[in-house]
Amino acid sequence: MARYFKEQDIDEFRECFYLFARSGQITSLDELTVIMRSLGLSPTIQELIAYLKKKGGKMSFADFLEIMHLHSKVEKIPEEVIAAFKAADPHNTGTISARQLRNLLQNWGEGLSVREVDSIFREANVNSNSMVRYADFIKIACAPVPDYY
Known part of the structure; x- marks a missing residue:
């Protein structure tokens, strides 16, 4: 995913991710919502549910970067x-x-x-x-x- 984002953006994503996903994984809709909205995106609840479901209910930082890439292409x-x-x-x-x-x-x-x-x-x-x-x-x-x- 590094090819889709600048290093500075990845650092910002990582900092936000680990601030709210203290276990190193996103395991709830609330965590994913707070993280993505804190990063300036406005996904719908349905989109968030689908992203979490796509990753089996748990999301590592690498999975999160993939979701950020997918969503940033959608949200314009x-x-x-x-x-x-x-x-x-x-x-x-x-x-x-x-x-x-x-x-x-x-x-x-x-x-x-x-x-x-x-x-x-x-x-x-x-x-x-x-x-x-x-x-x-x-x-x-x-x-x-x-x-x-």
């Missing part, structure tokens, strides 16, 4: 969202007005509350009259939420 949320913004950016400026972004966040899909949008804007340093570079905004907005379900 920021890239997909940026592609959607680009499709709606006819002049290819890479920006969207904060007012328009607020409207999208509050009125499309599940829709966020005013308070939630304000919180995201505060985190991303967006003021209500500015233009927002959507690629930078997406990196912040797509960061995993620290709720381990």
Whole structure:
């Protein structure tokens, strides 16, 4: 698996793995969930169950690296969202007005509350009259939420 990740990434994965899988193996859904989400991924519970089942309920660090590789190929949320913004950016400026972004966040899909949008804007340093570079905004907005379900 070393050919798929940089040495620095493997070191980070190893540190996180052994911090939460103290026995040297992942043996529970909770351990796998915490580790993967701590590393910035957002797998669904169904995906996590399938990964653990695929490895017979126990996962060594080598098995974990394989799962990280498989999941990183599947999870491309920021890239997909940026592609959607680009499709709606006819002049290819890479920006969207904060007012328009607020409207999208509050009125499309599940829709966020005013308070939630304000919180995201505060985190991303967006003021209500500015233009927002959507690629930078997406990196912040797509960061995993620290709720381990």
